Amino acid sequence: MKPIDQVQDTCTNIRNMEIRGAGRIATAAAASLRDFSEAMQPQSLDDFNSQMKQAADILLKTRPTAVSLSNAIRMVMKYDAQDLDSARQAIALNANRFIEISEKALERIGQIGSRRIKDGSVVLTHCNSLAALSVISTAHKSGKKIKVIATESRPRYQGITTIGMLDRMGIETELIVDSAVRSVMNEVDLVVVGADVITANGTLVNKIGTAQIALCAHEARTSFIVAAETYKFSPQTILGELVTIEERESAEVLADLSRYSHVRVRNPAFDVTPHQYIELICTEVGAIPPEMSYQIIRERLGWEMDEDCK
Numbered sequence: 001m002k003p004i005d006q007v008q009d010t011c012t013n014i015r016n017m018e019i020r021g022a023g024r025i026a027t028a029a030a031a032s033l034r035d036f037s038e039a040m041q042p043q044s045l046d047d048f049n050s051q052m053k054q055a056a057d058i059l060l061k062t063r064p065t066a067v068s069l070s071n072a073i074r075m076v077m078k079y080d081a082q083d084l085d086s087a088r089q090a091i092a093l094n095a096n097r098f099i100e101i102s103e104k105a106l107e108r109i110g111q112i113g114s115r116r117i118k119d120g121s122v123v124l125t126h127c128n129s130l131a132a133l134s135v136i137s138t139a140h141k142s143g144k145k146i147k148v149i150a151t152e153s154r155p156r157y158q159g160i161t162t163i164g165m166l167d168r169m170g171i172e173t174e175l176i177v178d179s180a181v182r183s184v185m186n187e188v189d190l191v192v193v194g195a196d197v198i199t200a201n202g203t204l205v206n207k208i209g210t211a212q213i214a215l216c217a218h219e220a221r222t223s224f225i226v227a228a229e230t231y232k233f234s235p236q237t238i239l240g241e242l243v244t245i246e247e248r249e250s251a252e253v254l255a256d257l258s259r260y261s262h263v264r265v266r267n268p269a270f271d272v273t274p275h276q277y278i279e280l281i282c283t284e285v286g287a288i289p290p291e292m293s294y295q296i297i298r299e300r301l302g303w304e305m306d307e308d309c310k
Contacts, residue, residue, distance in 0.1 A: 034095035110134030129194020131227035195228035202275035202290020
C-alpha cells in the first residue's frame, strides 16, 4: 500500500461515517497525517512539504461542515522545519499533542458540564456526541441518579450508538424517535448536545434535528447546553464566511428513489441553532455564554485576522 492510500482510506471511512463525530474525525485526521509523514519517502524537504499539503487537502474535502477537521489539520500542519527529520518530528509532535489535548478536553468538559446536572434529573441528548456523553457519564459516576432520553437521530441512527454506550455505563435510558421530542420535553430538566461547528457569534451547527430540539426546549423553558471542545469553534466565521451545510446521499433516506418519477430527496446532515436558544457552551476552558465564542476563537485557537485560514 502506498502511503497516500492510507490517507485515502481514512477519507473513505470519514466520508462513509465509519469514523463519525466531529471529535473522532479530527483525531483520525491528525493521526492520518502523522502516519503519512512517517511512511512516505520524499526526495527533498520541498517534496515532503508538497506531499503533506496534498494529503491535508484530500482530508479537508471529506466533510465540508466539520470545522474540527480543518482546525485539526491546521494545527498539525503548523510547522517550520529546515530538514526532513525535523519536519517529520514536528508533524508527529503536533498530531500527538492534538490527540492528547482532545482526550483531556473531553474529561474536562465532563467535569464542568456535569455540575449543571442535578441529582434526579432527566437529560435529553441528540445524535452521538462524545463531549455530551462525557457530561452525562461524569454526572452518573459522581453518584447522581439520572435518566437519559436519547433520540434515534435519523437517517443514520447515531442515537442507537448512544443508547448502547449509555447502557454499558448502567444509565437508565429511553430511546425516542426524533419527532417525539416535543412530546417528552416537559419531562426534561436539561438538554445536552454536542457541536460540529460554533460560529463567532455563538451560533451552533450540529446534527440535523438539533435546531428543532432547541426550539422545543426554549418554548418549554428547558435549559439547553452545548458540550464542545474549543477546536470546534470556527475562525473563518470571523471574516463572515458561511458554514457549508453538507448534503449527503439520498439513499440514506430512501434506498430506491428510481421507483418515483416526481420525487427528489433532500438529505442535509446538519442544521443551525441560533445562539439565543443556547444557555451555555461547556468547553475545556470553562462554561461560557455563546456571546464569548469570538473570544475563544481569538485567544484559544491563536488565530489572527491576517492569517490564512483556508
